[in-house]
Amino acid sequence: MDYNLDSQADMGFKTSVAKGFELIVHRATKICLYPEIIYNLYIKLFDYEKYYTNVQNLPKHIIEKKKNELIQKFKNKIKTDTDVYDGEKKCFQGLVETLMDSNEAGLGLSDEDIKSHVITIVAGGFETTSLTVSYCLLLLAIYPDIQDRVYDEIYTILGDSDEPITIEQTTSLVYLKQVIHETLRLFPIAPVMLRQLQDDVTIITGNHTLPKGTICCITPLITHRNPELYPNPKSFNPDNFNADNVASRHKYSFIAFSGGPRSCIGMKYSLVLMTLLISYVLRNFSVHTDMKLSDIKLKLGMSLHNTVGFPITIQSRKQ
Numbered sequence: 001m002d003y004n005l006d007s008q009a010d011m012g013f014k015t016s017v018a019k020g021f022e023l024i025v026h027r028a029t030k031i032c033l034y035p036e037i038i039y040n041l042y043i044k045l046f047d048y049e050k051y052y053t054n055v056q057n058l059p060k061h062i063i064e065k066k067k068n069e070l071i072q073k074f075k076n077k078i079k080t081d082t083d084v085y086d087g088e089k090k091c092f093q094g095l096v097e098t099l100m101d102s103n104e105a106g107l108g109l110s111d112e113d114i115k116s117h118v119i120t121i122v123a124g125g126f127e128t129t130s131l132t133v134s135y136c137l138l139l140l141a142i143y144p145d146i147q148d149r150v151y152d153e154i155y156t157i158l159g160d161s162d163e164p165i166t167i168e169q170t171t172s173l174v175y176l177k178q179v180i181h182e183t184l185r186l187f188p189i190a191p192v193m194l195r196q197l198q199d200d201v202t203i204i205t206g207n208h209t210l211p212k213g214t215i216c217c218i219t220p221l222i223t224h225r226n227p228e229l230y231p232n233p234k235s236f237n238p239d240n241f242n243a244d245n246v247a248s249r250h251k252y253s254f255i256a257f258s259g260g261p262r263s264c265i266g267m268k269y270s271l272v273l274m275t276l277l278i279s280y281v282l283r284n285f286s287v288h289t290d291m292k293l294s295d296i297k298l299k300l301g302m303s304l305h306n307t308v309g310f311p312i313t314i315q316s317r318k319q
């Protein structure tokens, strides 16, 4: 999107997204907030409308900025810094420009539609990857033998080279991928998903019928810790994700990225990013902690937070 939330003014966006998530969690977990009338009063009382407005402001600002850039570019026939040209063919565009261009292709997205897509992408990518990397490094610090195995794999593929890892090399880091999946099994960053039934649904095992319109709560945290799917479900065992074990389970026994048509669109991107980040850290440093797995204390929200933090020390491998 060509906008850095950390270095450019975020106009209260990050805090407001967090507050919006907080409101959704309160609605889902506090029965007293189920009636519409009480919920609306609650929003007014705790001034949540302010956060809703704030969430809209930044995408509006980005869209306006992009529009002005496009007008200027058209006037001056210059290239903006977000475009990379291969001869005359444009080969890279940011999200907002791509959505705006799709209007030229006749998709007819309004500014309102573009704004909603921007909010969904930013909110979907919010914290997910960074928190998972934090959990993963903490687990590797707790289990030095597993960390050694990951490091050996990285070393076998990259050796002593200081060259950045390539995308092709990331696909060979099979054990690291297992470690990342096992991290997401134990600590699925999006621990709760809500779906409203479009039709009556019969649950075969108990012969129960859930009526159309019911809002269902799907919790990877519970599915992923089901002993029928994962033996010793509370222990950290990356072999749960070796090829044989994955093939022997139902594909929806791992739903950290959800499943079906509304699953995470950032999954492939974040898996590559996490592989890059973790391999970069482990190539250069070993990670250590005094914590045990049982010390991790979870707080359920829109993201799965660890209330005791991630107390890791790092040591250079060059020493």
Ligand code: HEM
Residues within 6 Å of the ligand: 120, 121, 124, 125, 126, 128, 129, 132, 184, 188, 189, 190, 192, 193, 194, 255, 256, 257, 258, 261, 262, 263, 264, 265, 266, 267, 269, 270
């Ligand atoms: C470890 C990383 C990530 C995890 C575990 C994760 C998990 C999920 C889950 C469980 C959903 C479904 C939520 C629901 O239906 O209520 C979802 C949706 C989504 N995610 Fe991710 N996500 C990750 C990273 C990202 C990143 C980096 C992006 C964007 C750059 C992203 C963008 C989205 C979007 C746009 C949706 C909504 C898709 C739709 O509704 O059709 N995610 N993600």
